Amino acid sequence: MCKERILIVEDEPKLVKLLREILTASGFDVLSTGKGKNAIEIVALEQPDLLLLDVVLSGKMDGYDVARRVSEFSDVPIIMLTAKARESDLLRGFGAGVDDYITKPFNSKELLARIRAVLKRSKQPANESKESVIECGDLFIDIARRRVSLSGKEVKLTRTEFNLLMELAKSLDQVVTHEQLLVSIWGPEYRNDIDYLRAFIRYLRKKLETDPASPKLILTSQGVGYMLASPEN
Numbered sequence: 652m653c654k655e656r657i658l659i660v661e662d663e664p665k666l667v668k669l670l671r672e673i674l675t676a677s678g679f680d681v682l683s684t685g686k687g688k689n690a691i692e693i694v695a696l697e698q699p700d701l702l703l704l705d706v707v708l709s710g711k712m713d714g715y716d717v718a719r720r721v722s723e724f725s726d727v728p729i730i731m732l733t734a735k736a737r738e739s740d741l742l743r744g745f746g747a748g749v750d751d752y753i754t755k756p757f758n759s760k761e762l763l764a765r766i767r768a769v770l771k772r773s774k775q776p777a778n779e780s781k782e783s784v785i786e787c788g789d790l791f792i793d794i795a796r797r798r799v800s801l802s803g804k805e806v807k808l809t810r811t812e813f814n815l816l817m818e819l820a821k822s823l824d825q826v827v828t829h830e831q832l833l834v835s836i837w838g839p840e841y842r843n844d845i846d847y848l849r850a851f852i853r854y855l856r857k858k859l860e861t862d863p864a865s866p867k868l869i870l871t872s873q874g875v876g877y878m879l880a881s882p883e884n
Contacts, residue, residue, distance in 0.1 A: 655770060658699040659683040660690040660717060661732065662709045670703065673759045674766075687712030687720075694721050701770055702729045704749075706740075715747045722748030726810060728773040730765060732757075741850035748809050751837075768838045773810070785820045788882035790859065790868065792820055806858050811836065815851055816859075819869065819879035828876040852877055 657674055661667050662685030671681050682699060684690050687708050694702065702721065706714040718729050728750045733740060735754070744752065751769050753762060785792040789802040797813055799806045808816065818835050819827055833841045833848055841847065852871075856863040870878045 654678060654680045655700040656680040656682065656697070657701045657703055657766070658690065658693055658697070660687065660702065660704045660708065660714070661685060662705070662707075666705075670762075673762060677763055679766075686710050687714075687717040690717050691720050694725055694727055698725075699727060701766060701773075702727050703732065703766075704729055705732045706734075715743055718744065718747040718749050722809065726773070728769045728810075730769055738846060738850055741846060742854060745809070745811070745850055745854050750809075750811055764840060768840055772836075772838065785817075785823070787820065787823060787868070787879060792816065801859060808855075808858065812851060812855055812858075816855060816879070819877060823879055824881050826872040826876050826878045832876065848877075 655678075657679050659667055659670050659674075659681060661670065661683065667683050667685070671683065674681050682693060682697060684693060685708065687710055690702070690704070693699070702718075704714045704717060708714060708717070712720075714731055714733075718731070721727065721729065729748060730751045730753055731744050731749045732753055732755055733744075741752065750772070751765055753765055783793075783795055785794065791800045793799070794817070799808055799813065799816065814836050815832065818832055829845050829848055830842050833844060837844065837847065852869060853863070856866050856869055859868055860866045867882070868880060870880050872878060
């Protein structure tokens with residue numbers, strides 16, 4: 652059985668050494684680079700199973716730039732290493748194609764748990780549905796092709812964004828709880844990470860709502876969850 656391969660993109664040698672020791676001891680193959688441009692080339696040529704990416708890198712490209720470029724041609728899951736994880740940072744990263752965050756300093760158990768959870772999600776098939784397409788007003792979700800269009804124009808969603816929209820669409824006009832969404836999309840170990848869910852909902856609204864500040868499609872049930880709402884007749 653082939654080992655899963657992880658690419659570390661980090662320019663601090665001591666941290667690279669630590670990460671390499673943790674990952675190789677857990678059975679992963681490890682590649683590493685400290686430059687964003689090299690990381691993009693390695694992803695294209697070596698096709699790693701996961702990208703462990705620091706926000707701050709030497710050179711002209713930072714972690715957000717790398718994530719954005721990689722997401723243009725690859726579905727490789729990305730975990731970003733950061734010294735801070737404010738909601739604005741989450742939004743920026745998720746918008747660039749990041750799947751998860753690990754805040755420094757971290758312990759090895761947390762790191763490995765996050766990596767395994769993201770790898771598991773990346774291998775899961777799309778959420779099953781009895782319908783081949785779901786329509787909600789001008790929103791059209793092609794389940795088999797994993798495509799979304801709004802008023803006839805295709806909307807590009809990341810894998811996680813699509814899965815979240817699908818989870819809401821499966822319960823059209825019904826509130827889906829925070830916990831149900833977090834467990835279904837991210838896994839049981841994320842059931843309390845409401846900041847993640849809130850950040851992704853905000854980004855979905857930016858892509859799908861005419862006025863994200865006054866949403867008509869993805870509605871909030873305060874303290875409970877979210878609902879994909881059909882337009883009023």
